Amino acid sequence: MRKLILPSNKNYRIWQIGILVVLFVIWHLVSRDHQLAFFFGEPIGVFQVIWKWFITDGNIYKHLGVTLSETILAFVIGTVAGMFMGLWMGLSRTASLIFDPYLTALNSMPRVILAPIFAMWFGLGIWSKVALAFTLVFFIVFFNVYQGIKEVSPTLLDNARMLGANRKQLLRYVYLPSATSWVFSSLHASVGLAFVGAVVGEYLGSASGVGYLILQAEGSFDVNTVYAGIITLTVCALLLDALVGVFERYFQTWKPSRKSNSQQV
Numbered sequence: 001m002r003k004l005i006l007p008s009n010k011n012y013r014i015w016q017i018g019i020l021v022v023l024f025v026i027w028h029l030v031s032r033d034h035q036l037a038f039f040f041g042e043p044i045g046v047f048q049v050i051w052k053w054f055i056t057d058g059n060i061y062k063h064l065g066v067t068l069s070e071t072i073l074a075f076v077i078g079t080v081a082g083m084f085m086g087l088w089m090g091l092s093r094t095a096s097l098i099f100d101p102y103l104t105a106l107n108s109m110p111r112v113i114l115a116p117i118f119a120m121w122f123g124l125g126i127w128s129k130v131a132l133a134f135t136l137v138f139f140i141v142f143f144n145v146y147q148g149i150k151e152v153s154p155t156l157l158d159n160a161r162m163l164g165a166n167r168k169q170l171l172r173y174v175y176l177p178s179a180t181s182w183v184f185s186s187l188h189a190s191v192g193l194a195f196v197g198a199v200v201g202e203y204l205g206s207a208s209g210v211g212y213l214i215l216q217a218e219g220s221f222d223v224n225t226v227y228a229g230i231i232t233l234t235v236c237a238l239l240l241d242a243l244v245g246v247f248e249r250y251f252q253t254w255k256p257s258r259k260s261n262s263q264q265v
Contacts, residue, residue: 041223049228060232066209068236070129070198075190075240077130078137083183085138086145091175107139111197115204124205133197137190144186148179184248191240195233 024043031042053060089096089103115132122128152175160174202211210229217225 038221038223041227045224046227046231049225050232053228053232060210060213063208063210063213064232064236066126066206067195067198067202067211067233070126070133070201070209071191071194071236071240073126074130074133074137074197075194078134078194079141079187079190081134082138082141082186083145086142086179087149087171087175090146090149090179091171103139103142107143111135112200115201118201119205124207129198129201129206129209132201133194136193136197140190140193141183141186144182145179148182149175151182152178184244187244187248188241191244192237195237199233 027040027043030040031037085103089099111132114135115128118128118131122131160170165174198209199211199214202209203215206212210233214226214229217223217229
């Protein structure tokens, strides 16, 4: 019998940072060709734009605040609505039979085509972007919660009922723990989708936001600013995803840690 030794997180971090450095070195070497730099930008020029945005001028904070507000509002509202709808339809067979085909049809609809409609309904302010991003977040959370409720073992439910559990206790101690993993897996994907909805909405009509800055830069063929906006949005999405991971670890303390999963062979 010998213990299986897994690589430490420190080794993974070294590899991750090394790959990132290599990618930026390759990008820098490619950008030495002025024709390629026109299409792919220059990493030094991109970081100069980011430095100007955040340090020298500080004019990014207004636009970033708008985009983050749209993203967080859509993420929170879409998550709450998706969870409640998923729980309701998962626990109610009648509701499931009636509304399932409608929600499936709405989910199959390309949400981008709704952006002009939301702009007419809510104007070109923040709420048209929130509405578009909401449609992206809601469905992924809803279907994950719905599936999580459906995946509950009938044997587990029968045993809980034999022990005297009522409907509220079944919801708290059986259904919700079963759906928790599905919920958090959907939240990690929803963070990026919320950003997508907000930025696409800003593309189609706005006077502020990081998507607006990227659109303006594309119009003047300023590729460095375009990549600066993309990097800024990516970093923000990663930070929000990390925050979701913190909540996931807090609410799933019952799950065994990765260290305890190491096996002896």
